[in-house]
Amino acid sequence: MTSILQWAVARNGTPLARSDIPLLDGETFRDSIVDAVADDGKVAALFGHRTEGDASVDLYAVLACRDAAVLRVARTRVNGTGFPSLTPRCTQVHLFEREIAEGFDLIPEGHPWLKPVRFLRTGSSAPLIGVTNYYRVEGEEVHEVAVGPVHAGVIEPGHFRFQCHGEQVFHLEISLGYQHRGVERAIVSGLPLRAIHYMETLAGDTTIGHATAYCQALEGLCGCAVPARAQILRGIALELERLANHTGDLGALAGDVGFLPTASYCGRLRGDFLNMTAILCGNRFGRGLIRPGGVGYDLDAKSVSDLRDRLALALRDVGNAVQLLWNSPSVMSRFSETGRVSLETCRQLGMVGPAARASGMEADVRQDFPSGIFRFAQIPVSTGAEGDVFERAHIRWMEIQRSGEFILEQLKMLAEGSIRVDPASVAGDSLVVSLVEAWRGAVCHVGLTDSAGRWSAYKVVDPSFFNWTGLAMALRNQQISDFPLCNKSFNLSYCGHDL
Amino acid sequence: MLSILMARLRQGHRTASYPRLPPVLPERFRGRPVLDPDACAAGCRECDGVCPTGALVAGRGRLTLDLGRCLFCGECARRCTRGAIRFTRDHQLAARRREDLTLDGKEVRLAAALDEKSRRLFGRSLKLRQVSAGGCNACESDCNVLNTLVFDLGRFGIQFVASPRHADGLVVTGPVSRNMEMALKKTYDAVPSPKIVVAVGACSISGGIYGGHPEQCDGVAGIVPVDVFIPGCPPHPYTILDGLLQALGRVSAARDS
Structure with a gap:
């Protein structure tokens, strides 16, 4: 437990000098990750960065330690062709290590399922997408x-x-990478003008979440103070994004069990929430709203009252539509005890967001590592216990109510003042970690700058990165016909995973 | 049961009156841009280098904007102090030919209907298979939303179907990631002829924000032939619906009725 004290301590959105990040030997690095995770910590990011001169690769790890409310950062250097895999001791790094293997041609020795993540065509091999050694269960009447x-x-x-x-699923394996567009590479080496647009399209349904994470990282490096009014507008947009997606998912879940009233009402209501975001900035997904230094659009008094009225109406109708679900035995019997994920599995996989909270994990960036308006206005964390489809649906409903209240409250006392400041120059040789609780869970961005203040590495971790494996676990011993229902209860992002 | 009926009453009738009435769009909606090259001053460089996708080309007495690349971020209009570029709230953006998407401040060429034979085949029943090929799920969401009771796509005889074998055409979103190239080709081949392809969103037309990345193909047209281009990032659902109805030659007919 002592080795963790060697790690640098960081706060959400506050930069660290790269020289302050300790370089640990591999064993200490791995041991301290295992200790921190055993102590209810979480690996928020683990990524490689080629050192200058291309001689070796530095592995950076960011740990989110909720009990101490701090982020911890350290690195270790890998010389040669591989390093001992940490996955057998710490499951939640399994995909990070596969990613490092794919991107840097390094072998995590002893990794139990070393397969491509995105089937990159760079590096020494050019794998064909989707072609890999899938798990296979052999035996009489077993089929794939x-x-x-x-x-x-x-x-x-x-x-x-x-x-x-037969109908029973022994195992589900999910192989992605089809949506890979080279975003992380392009943020570092592409046109700086495009950066904010990459963020807005990392996962189109999480435009506000990812764009806020990016801006927060950049603003931290610039030391710029975002005006209060802009922080509030960002918070409102983030919660509207949550409302739209949660409502849409509840409707889709109803559709997947053939309960059409809620399916059709929520389909309409999701659009109503998207249209509220369009009141803010003209675009239903919030494109153009979140900009470095603040927000791109202000809200006048007329729009504030318009938004408040529409929101109150929509929330009332969502309540009406959603109550039908809980009051229909046919729906409840399909939702209950389907696709259960235990708290232990959640912890092992490092799951995040509503899917983790449905299993009883009380993790929420807005409470654990608050930034922006969430430092001043707390939203209670919604948790469940059973970890089944019902809990994952019910969490959405709880969050809809709480986000709705939050927005109505914020609209009442919108601070006056400017909405945007000019970010100053970006601090060089720094590292910044930026966390945002988007609707699917924690979005984590880690930026590393060179001496001139340009990005030398930019790591994006979408909540789906952790939760896809959770979906696979949810399907164990379920009927294959329950896959659409389980899948929708997670509703994960493909492009957010594939980048 | 009673509560379900009560809820039905309370939720009301929500299907929009479009196309009989024009669509209701947000006040800040950025639709079709309008250019006025005559307003440009010689040597003015206000909009120089502000376009993230190179959709806007200005200088030497020329001012053009390629809707196929445009993200509708509005940055160029914000920079221009002479009013040479402004975004209107017109949602109609679709075109039948790629080159018709380039605006130059002169006439606007709206999507023409498909040829007579295609219209006879698809005009009253069009089944589409959607393929996301590197799309960010915004274009996909705005295609999906057409199925909700607000837009009620089915009343136009248009339907998204599960199998390419059941489809009359494809709706493709995304820049076509290299990893989706083969799947897109196979899906296209699986659709029986005659068939149409609709490219939805800047990515699918030009690669959009991902244009030039080696991980993708700069849009659909290099992989399979495209019949309708619907610009936007993402296009508003009404823009998509309008594009489909224009191609079927049904918008004007519906408006007259």
Whole structure:
């Protein structure tokens, strides 16, 4: 437990000098991660960065230690072709290590399932997308079901392999990478003009979440104080994004069990919330709203009252539509005890967001590492216990009510003043960690600058990165026909994972 | 049961009167841009280098904007103090030919209907298979939303179907990531001929914000032939619906009725 004290302490959105980040030997680095995770810490990010001269790779780890309310950062250097894998001792780094293996041609020795993450065509190999050694259950009457990349709905692409015995799913393996567009690479080496637009399209349904995380990182490095009014408008937009997506998902869940009233009402209401975001900035997904130094659009008195009226009406109608779900035995019997994920599994996988809270994990960036308006206005954390489809649906409903109250409250006392300041120059040789509780869970951005203040590495961790494996676990011993229902209860991002 | 009926009453009738009435759009909505090259002053460089995708080309007496690349971020209009670029609230953006998406301040070429034969085949029943090929889920969401009771896509005889074998065409979103190239080709081949392809969103037309990245193909047209281009990032659902109805030759007819 002592080794963790060697790690540098960081705060959400406050930069560290790169020289303050300790360089640990591999064993100390790994031991302290294992200790911190055992102590209810979480690996928020683990990524590689090629050192100058390309001789070796530095692995950076960011730990989110909720009990101490601090972020801890350290690095270790890898010379040669590999390093001992940490995955057997700490499951939640499994995908990070696969990512490092793919991006830097390094072998995490002893990794139990070392396969491509995004099937990158760079590096020494050029794998064919989707072609890998999938798990296979052998035996009489065991069969395999392969789905995707092109699915039956209007949805992003991914490949799913089920190992089944009749209807029962023994194992589900999810292979992604189809949406890879090279975002992290382009943020570092592409046109700086495009950066904010990359953030807005990292996961289009999380435009506000990712754009806020990026701006927060940049503003931290610039030491610029975002005006209060802008912070409030960002908070309102973030919660509107949550309202729209949670409402849409509740409708889709109703549709997946064939309960059409709620499905159709929530489909309409989701659009109403998106249209409220469009009152703010003209775009239903919030494009153009979050900008470095503040927000791109102000809200006049007329729009404030318009927004308040529309929100109150929509919240009332959502309540009406959602109560139908809880009062219909046919819906409840399909939701209850379907796709259960235990708290222990959540911890092991480092799951985040409503999916983790549904299993009883009380983790929420807005409470644990608050930034912006959430330093002054707390939203109670919603948690469940059972970790089944019902809890994942019910968490959404609780969060809808609380986010609704929050927005109505904030609209009442919108601080006066400017909405944007000019960010000054970016601090060089620094590292900044930026966390935002987006609707799917914690969005984590880590930026590393060179001596001139340009990005030398930019790591994006979408909540889906952790939760996809949670979905796979939820399907264990379920009927394959429950896959759409389980899938929708998570509603994860493909492009946020594939970057 | 009674509570379900009560809820039905309370939720009311929500289907929009479009296309009989024009769509209701937000006040700050950024639709079709209008250019006025005559307003440009010689040597003015206000909009120089502000366009993240290079959609806007200015200088030497020329001012053009490629809707196929435009993100509708409005940055160029914000910088221009002479009123040479402004964004209107017109949601109609679709075109049948790629080159028709370039605005130069002169006439605007709206999407023409498909040829007579295609209209006879698809005009009253069009089944579409959607393929997301690197899309960020914004264009996908705004296609999906057409199925809600607000837009009620089904009343136009248009439907998203599960299998390419059941489809008359594809709606493609995203810049076509290299990792989706083969899947897109296979899906296209699986659609029986004659078929149409609709490219929705800046990414699918030009690569959009991802244009030039080696991880993608700069849009759909390089992989499969495109019949309708619907610009936007993402296009408003009404822009998508309008594009589909224009292609089927149904918007004007519906408005007259």
